[in-house]
Structure formats: structure tokens, C-alpha cells
Amino acid sequence: MSKIIDLDWNNLGFEYIKTDFRYISTWKDGNWDKGSLTDDNYLHISEASCALHYGQQCFEGLKAYRTKDGSIQLFRPDRNAERLNSSLRKLLMPEIPVEKFIDACIQVVKANEHFVPPYGSGATLYLRPFVIGVGHNIGVKPAPEYIFSVFCTPVGAYFKGGLTPCNFNVAEYDRAAPRGTGHTKVGGNYAASLQAHKLSADKGFADCIYLDPATQTKIEEVGAANFFGITKNNEFVTPKSPSILPSITKYSLMEIARKYLHMPVYEREVYIDNLDEFKEAGACGTAAVITPIGGIEYKGKLHVFYSETEVGPVIKELYKILYGIQFGDIKAPEGWIYKIN
Numbered sequence: 001m002s003k004i005i006d007l008d009w010n011n012l013g014f015e016y017i018k019t020d021f022r023y024i025s026t027w028k029d030g031n032w033d034k035g036s037l038t039d040d041n042y043l044h045i046s047e048a049s050c051a052l053h054y055g056q057q058c059f060e061g062l063k064a065y066r067t068k069d070g071s072i073q074l075f076r077p078d079r080n081a082e083r084l085n086s087s088l089r090k091l092l093m094p095e096i097p098v099e100k101f102i103d104a105c106i107q108v109v110k111a112n113e114h115f116v117p118p119y120g121s122g123a124t125l126y127l128r129p130f131v132i133g134v135g136h137n138i139g140v141k142p143a144p145e146y147i148f149s150v151f152c153t154p155v156g157a158y159f160k161g162g163l164t165p166c167n168f169n170v171a172e173y174d175r176a177a178p179r180g181t182g183h184t185k186v187g188g189n190y191a192a193s194l195q196a197h198k199l200s201a202d203k204g205f206a207d208c209i210y211l212d213p214a215t216q217t218k219i220e221e222v223g224a225a226n227f228f229g230i231t232k233n234n235e236f237v238t239p240k241s242p243s244i245l246p247s248i249t250k251y252s253l254m255e256i257a258r259k260y261l262h263m264p265v266y267e268r269e270v271y272i273d274n275l276d277e278f279k280e281a282g283a284c285g286t287a288a289v290i291t292p293i294g295g296i297e298y299k300g301k302l303h304v305f306y307s308e309t310e311v312g313p314v315i316k317e318l319y320k321i322l323y324g325i326q327f328g329d330i331k332a333p334e335g336w337i338y339k340i341n
Contacts (some may be wrong), residue, residue: 004113014287050134075252078098078338094146102338116154126149126153129150173259195235224287229281236266247284253322
């Protein structure tokens with residue numbers, strides 16, 4: 001029988017809580033080793049590791065969900081594996097076989113099953129797979145060795161308040177270059193966002209909206225999440241740009257909007273001066289799930305969408321369906337759910 005963990009499941013924040021086991025695998029001499037679980041939550045690496053000096057590292061984020069019958073499932077881990085490999089290719093790092101990635105995630109969930117929050121709490125077990133360049137190296141070149149690891153931690157909502165509208169402002173800075181690493185999940189993108197986020201938070205906003213760095217006219221991302229809007233014609237619209245991280249949550253919502261709500265779906269340019277076209281707007285991602293956007297401040301004016309206090313009906317329905325699929329209450333499209341036995 002699993003041990004009992006005494007946590008306030010209903011009031012978890014999005015913070016690190018040490019769990020019992022994590023997975024680790026090493027790449028050396030052209031191959032990944034078999035990998036294994038360890039109870040050590042510290043990494044022991046060379047002081048000359050590329051991850052420390054040249055940013056050769058990337059990561060993913062996905063969740064394990066407890067269903068009503070007590071079982072556990074993962075949501076589209078194959079897409080996380082594919083996106084991780086896209087990041088790895090960009091940084092000249094060895095790819096992780098999809099099967100190895102999913103197996104590592106399953107091993108970590110099974111070994112920490114007692115940390116998977118109970119059904120109905122709204123909390124989940126967040127998994128953080130990552131790859132870092134290690135080994136002795138001082139020149140600007142790819143690392144001689146790599147570590148692939150997966151750890152987990154139980155989490156609540158990323159933004160306080162769960163499904164309640166938040167206000168954002170437009171950032172003064174860019175998070176990624178037009179032909180840089182914006183489409184990959186590398187740590188450098190997040191390092192570039194820290195100052196902009198703090199400036200927004202200091203002004204009372206949940207986070208900031210990033211515009212395209214080339215023209216400063218089009219919406220790209222919302223903090224560490226993707227933007228989407230519901231037009232007055234009841235269309236689901238999300239920005240299209242080579243600098244946007246391809247959110248698995250966003251593409252899932254696009255399919256839900258199309259197949260469950262029978263809405264037209266468009267991935268296209270979204271101009272900051274055309275916010276009036278949207279009756280509702282939101283930010284989405286694995287951590288945030290869906291955060292309704294109450295308003296966006298731009299050039300000193302707050303543009304309010306549906307409401308600063310109430311969630312719009314379309315976003316409410318999208319959230320209900322996505323949440324239902326992830327927690328096993330609504331039948332998922334084929335291939336979206338991986339059951340953990």
C-alpha cells in the first residue's frame with residue numbers, strides 16, 4: 001500500500017516540493033545509458049559544464065492526473081517528447097527516443113504515486129523532464145556528455161485564483177529574437193523574461209504580453225504561456241509566429257474548439273491594435289492550463305475583454321472540456337491519454 005502524504009491538496013501553489021524519486025540517464029560516447037531512478041535530488045556535474053556557461057539545456061513540462069476511479073493518466077506525453085527533441089536539435093544535443101521519454105515519465109509517476117493529488121482537489125503531479133550539457137568543456141561548442149532527468153512535484157494553479165481573469169500589460173522587452181530560440185523550450189528564453197515579468201508584477205499585473213520583436217505590432221506570447229482569443233464571430237484565434245513556443249495545451253484547445261464546440265479555428269497574426277475583434281481572451285499552457293485574460297494594458301489604456309471579474313462562456317466551456325479530458329471525465333480524442341497501470 002502507498003504511504004500517506006500529508007499535504008493540503010486543495011491549497012497547493014505552483015512551488016517545488018521534494019518527492020521521493022527522480023529518473024536520470026547519461027549520454028556518453030554516442031549513446032544514452034539505460035537510466036534509473038534515484039532518491040538524490042541534487043545533480044553532480046563538472047564546473048565546466050556547457051549548461052552552466054553557454055546555456056546548452058532545455059526542458060519540458062507535463063502533468064499526471066488522478067481520475068475519479070483512483071487511476072492515474074498522462075496527457076499527450078508523446079507531444080512533449082517530440083517538442084523536447086525539437087529543442088534538442090536546435091541546441092545540437094542528442095535526441096531522446098520517444099519511448100524512453102514516456103517510460104521515464106511513467107517510472108517517475110509510479111515511484112511517486114502517493115504524491116499524485118486526489119481527484120477533485122484540482123491539483124496535479126507536475127513532471128519536469130530536462131536535458132543539460134555536462135562534462136569538462138571550456139570552449140564554445142557542444143558538450144561532450146549530457147544528462148536527461150525527470151523529476152516531479154505536486155502543484156496547484158500557476159496563477160493564483162485558478163480560473164479567474166487576470167490583467168496583463170505589454171512588455172517593454174523581447175523574450176526571443178525573430179530567428180532565435182523562441183520556438184524551443186530553452187532556459188535562455190525564460191532568463192530573458194525575468195526582468196519583464198518583474199516590471200509587470202510590480203505594477204500589479206499577473207504577467208506581460210510579448211509583441212513580435214521585429215515590428216512590435218503583433219502579439220506573440222503571454223508570459224510563459226500562449227495567447228488565444230475568441231472573436232465576436234465566435235472564432236478561435238491564436239497567433240502564428242516562428243518565435244512562439246508550440247504549446248501542447250494550445251493545440252489541444254484548437255482541436256477541442258473545432259471538434260467539440262464546432263468553432264472555426266485560425267492560427268494567424270494577431271495585431272495588438274486590433275484587440276476589439278475579441279470578445280474573450282486567454283493564456284494557455286501546461287502550468288497555467290487556461291487563464292482568462294480580463295484586460296491588457298497598452299499605451300496607458302486597459303482594454304477589457306469579457307470582464308475583469310467573470311469568465312466568458314466560451315473559455316468556461318473550453319476549460320470544462322479540457323479539464324474533463326485530463327481528469328478522465330470526458331472521452332479524449334484517440335491517442336491523447338496514456339494510462340499508468
